[in-house]
Amino acid sequence: MELALSVILVLMILGALFAIHAKDLLSAVISCSIVGYGLVICFLLLRAPDLAIVQIVVETITLVIMVAVVLDSTRQEPFTKPDPHDYVAIATALLLIVSVFFLLKAATGSLDPFGEGSMRMAKHYIEGAADKTGSANLVTGVIFDFRGYDTLGEATVLVTAVLGALTILRIRGKK
Amino acid sequence: MKGMTLIVKKTTQLIAGIVFLYGIYIIVHGHLTPGGGFAGGVIVAGSFILLILAYGSDFMHLTREETGSTITENLGILLALMIALAGMITGIKVFFFNWLPHGTVGELVSAGVIPLYNIFVGMEVAASILTIFLALLIFKEEVTKW
Numbered sequence: 518m519e520l521a522l523s524v525i526l527v528l529m530i531l532g533a534l535f536a537i538h539a540k541d542l543l544s545a546v547i548s549c550s551i552v553g554y555g556l557v558i559c560f561l562l563l564r565a566p567d568l569a570i571v572q573i574v575v576e577t578i579t580l581v582i583m584v585a586v587v588l589d590s591t592r593q594e595p596f597t598k599p600d601p602h603d604y605v606a607i608a609t610a611l612l613l614i615v616s617v618f619f620l621l622k623a624a625t626g627s628l629d630p631f632g633e634g635s636m637r638m639a640k641h642y643i644e645g646a647a648d649k650t651g652s653a654n655l656v657t658g659v660i661f662d663f664r665g666y667d668t669l670g671e672a673t674v675l676v677t678a679v680l681g682a683l684t685i686l687r688i689r690g691k692k
Numbered sequence: 693m694k695g696m697t698l699i700v701k702k703t704t705q706l707i708a709g710i711v712f713l714y715g716i717y718i719i720v721h722g723h724l725t726p727g728g729g730f731a732g733g734v735i736v737a738g739s740f741i742l743l744i745l746a747y748g749s750d751f752m753h754l755t756r757e758e759t760g761s762t763i764t765e766n767l768g769i770l771l772a773l774m775i776a777l778a779g780m781i782t783g784i785k786v787f788f789f790n791w792l793p794h795g796t797v798g799e800l801v802s803a804g805v806i807p808l809y810n811i812f813v814g815m816e817v818a819a820s821i822l823t824i825f826l827a828l829l830i831f832k833e834e835v836t837k838w
Contacts, residue, residue, distance in 0.1 A: 525833075566726040570718075574734045578741065578821060585745060586828050651794030652723040652791045652803040661809045665776060665788030671730075672769050672813055679765060679827075685829040 518562055519631060525562075529555040546583045551577060567656040695748030704746035711739040720823070722810035723803040729810040735815030740822050749829055758826040761819045768816030775805055775812070 532551030539545035553576035560569040642659055652658035660668050695701065715735030722728035744754075779789030795802035 543712070567728070567731075570727050570731045570733075574731050574738070578734055578738050581738075581741060581823050582828065585825075586832065607792045637726065647797050648801060650790060650806065651797055653798045653808050654723050654725060654728070656726070657728050657806060657810065658803070659722045661806045662788070662790055665772070666811075669773070669788075674814055675764065675817060676769050677824050679762075681778065682824050682827050684760070686827045 520564060524557055525555045526653060542587045543584065546580070547585055550580045552581075567654075696746050699747050704742055708739045711742065712736055715739065715814075719810055719814035720807065721800070722814075723806045724798065724800070729813030730817055732782050732810075733814035734821055736814065737821035738809040738814045740818075741825055746827070749833065753821075754830055758823060758830065761826065765816050765819035765823060768812045768819060768823055769812075772810070772812040772816070774810055775808055777819075 532548050532555070536545045536549040539548060553572065557569050557576065558592060559575045571672045642663060643655065646658045646663075647653065648653050650662040651660035652662070715732045717732075718727040718735060719732030719805070775786045778792050779785075780787055781791070782791040782837065790804040790806070792804035794804050797803075801807075812835055
């Protein structure tokens with residue numbers, strides 16, 4: 518399973534890289550959605566159907582909205598070639614890549630092996646959730662009962678995002 | 693934005709209602725099967741977006757539609773917050789307390805207030821996704837008109 522996950526992660530990284538270097542906006546949006554749909558397959562491989570459903574639905578709607586917005590707008594983006602003689606920038610980028618790689622390796626070395634770690638709190642949730650909340654779906658029981666504050670925060674973030682979008686996008690006032 | 697061809701319109705006419713009902717199903721069964729308020733709300737918003745894309749933006753009067761979806765969104769989050777606050781009045785007086793009787797695990801009417809949270813959060817998510825889409829469409833039309 519780890520091999521399949523690695524292949525999908527490499528594909529996701531390639532899609533994200535292509536989205537940066539794509540010639541027009543539409544192909545950038547579509548290649549960006551490779552990341553989202555790859556994540557759906559990752560969630561399904563890790564046996565998380567709740568997250569997979571949310572991810573696939575949100576990804577599809579976002580893609581449709583972005584395509585509908587992008588379709589008639591300007592396609593061509595000004596593309597400037599990087600200067601190959603800019604040694605300082607290339608050296609800084611390489612240094613950052615190497616240092617972040619080793620820091621990440623040091624940070625993940627102390628974690629539990631993949632797929633085996635289970636914290637004390639998680640065990641407590643899994644054992645008692647159905648009796649305490651009465652919900653057959655454990656995930657819903659956790660997000661609306663044990664972790665209610667988190668869900669309230671998420672819903673508030675969505676409301677705030679809509680308020681911000683309406684504030685920015687409104688040219689003329691409402692009559 | 694203009695509408696699409698007759699084939700797309702007819703297919704949308706047949707499918708949009710089923711998509712809407714599937715979203716409602718995902719929301720209502722959120723405490724039994726995978727899914728819940730967030731996923732079902734986005735599916736419900738998707739059925740409206742499908743209609744608007746297929747029939748063009750003149751089909752529904754968009755500004756009136758946007759007012760309605762904004763009100764629905766704020767009402768949804770307000771009602772969810774009210775249910776959470778009601779836990780501070782009844783029972784053991786804790787925020788987000790599950791104050792309704794739990795019932796048998798696995799039945800449709802069970803799990804206390806969790807289905808109510810699912811319904812209101814689904815309402816809020818559906819309305820907010822639709823509001824963002826409508827805001828972008830109206831912005832685009834105002835820009836091209838000027």
